[in-house]
Amino acid sequence: MESDGTVPRAPGSRAVVLGVLAATAVVLLGQAASGSSARLVLLLVFLPAFLAGRGTVAQTVAVSVWVAAVVGVSTVLFPPPDLEARVGTLVAVVGAEAAVIGLCARRVRRERQLSRMRQSAVALQRQLLRPLPVTTADVRLDGLYRPVEEDAMVGGDLYDIAETPHGTRVLVGDVQGKGLPAIGTGFAVLSAFREAAFREAELTAVADALEAAVERHNAYVVQSGEQERFVTATVLGLRGTAGANGQPSAGVAGVKAGTEMQAVNCGHLSPYLLRADGRVEPVALPTGIPLGLASLAELTGGAQPRTVRRLVLPADGVLVLLTDGITEAQDASGAFYPVEQGLADLAATPAEALPGALDVRARHWSGGRSRDDVTVLALRGAAGA
Numbered sequence: 569m570e571s572d573g574t575v576p577r578a579p580g581s582r583a584v585v586l587g588v589l590a591a592t593a594v595v596l597l598g599q600a601a602s603g604s605s606a607r608l609v610l611l612l613v614f615l616p617a618f619l620a621g622r623g624t625v626a627q628t629v630a631v632s633v634w635v636a637a638v639v640g641v642s643t644v645l646f647p648p649p650d651l652e653a654r655v656g657t658l659v660a661v662v663g664a665e666a667a668v669i670g671l672c673a674r675r676v677r678r679e680r681q682l683s684r685m686r687q688s689a690v691a692l693q694r695q696l697l698r699p700l701p702v703t704t705a706d707v708r709l710d711g712l713y714r715p716v717e718e719d720a721m722v723g724g725d726l727y728d729i730a731e732t733p734h735g736t737r738v739l740v741g742d743v744q745g746k747g748l749p750a751i752g753t754g755f756a757v758l759s760a761f762r763e764a765a766f767r768e769a770e771l772t773a774v775a776d777a778l779e780a781a782v783e784r785h786n787a788y789v790v791q792s793g794e795q796e797r798f799v800t801a802t803v804l805g806l807r808g809t810a811g812a813n814g815q816p817s818a819g820v821a822g823v824k825a826g827t828e829m830q831a832v833n834c835g836h837l838s839p840y841l842l843r844a845d846g847r848v849e850p851v852a853l854p855t856g857i858p859l860g861l862a863s864l865a866e867l868t869g870g871a872q873p874r875t876v877r878r879l880v881l882p883a884d885g886v887l888v889l890l891t892d893g894i895t896e897a898q899d900a901s902g903a904f905y906p907v908e909q910g911l912a913d914l915a916a917t918p919a920e921a922l923p924g925a926l927d928v929r930a931r932h933w934s935g936g937r938s939r940d941d942v943t944v945l946a947l948r949g950a951a952g953a
Contacts, residue, residue: 632665724750735807827949846915893942
């Protein structure tokens with residue numbers, strides 16, 4: 569079974585045996601060459617200590633028994649000057665190995681507890697996030713969510729889609745930090761979205777409701793001694809077919825038909841528009857303040873009211889929404905994954921397969937290393953789907 573990054577993979581038993589035998593041979597040859605007064609064999613006591621940091625309890629016990637046996641035989645063949653020294657050496661070795669075994673057992677137990685906690689957190693987050701794909705009267709949403717694999721806890725990616733009397737509302741976001749506290753903040757945002765998306769006619773009012781939810785949650789967690797968190801998010805509103813008057817929408821030149829789209833940016837990554845001809849266009853949205861930081865921005869004089877940008881999603885286009893698990897994938901030289909070029913290379917990929925294909929390319933770019941959760945959403949009009 570492949571390691572998931574929470575419990576490190578233990579070295580193979582064959583590698584352990586070969587390493588221990590090689591180390592034993594080197595030490596014994598060194599002691600024989602140095603004469604009977606040398607006590608180089610005691611260096612073998614460090615072998616179980618090294619193994620205890622990565623190996624299994626069984627491996628550590630086996631190596632400890634081997635080392636104790638070798639030291640015992642060496643003590644007989646090269647005895648110390650007096651009996652007390654001989655007995656003291658054996659007692660010290662056995663005591664040290666017993667302590668090492670105890671530390672190894674404690675480490676393995678802690679790693680298993682962390683693994684269970686992580687699995688529970690992943691299961692909880694998956695229950696909070698809506699299964700994809702989802703098709704509404706206005707759009708079809710395909711996507712992929714993959715928890716980070718190199719961290720002891722999951723991150724705070726979140727998304728949702730709701731078909732409401734005001735059209736289809738879509739949310740994608742990322743909570744600062746990782747672990748269960750980040751999931752708690754994400755749950756507050758998702759709960760607020762699922763109510764405000766139906767209640768509020770204006771998209772900015774939905775964003776304001778999310779802001780209020782994060783502020784309330786932060787006030788609660790501070791009382792519990794935890795840190796406040798902010799959330800970057802993009803909120804979309806989509807409805808029906810646009811372009812009936814033949815006028816293209818601002819910012820999407822030449823488009824005469826498609827799905828009407830409104831977008832409110834709360835400090836999140838800009839989406840990309842993938843056109844049928846293979847062109848990839850970053851969709852610039854007004855810079856917005858992340859959720860949970862509006863009060864701070866007001867105190868520093870940098871607060872700006874959130875604004876809506878109105879666009880048209882072309883009937884043959886796909887809007888790609890991301891979190892930084894993709895954009896911050898780095899290769900060995902530290903270069904970030906070129907998302908725009910990656911999407912252009914995947915222009916012929918069906919929309920339902922696009923999120924997975926992009927994730928595979930980003931993982932290949934980073935050599936399989938993941939620094940954060942990955943969320944990729946592919947949104948297209950219902951007519952295009």
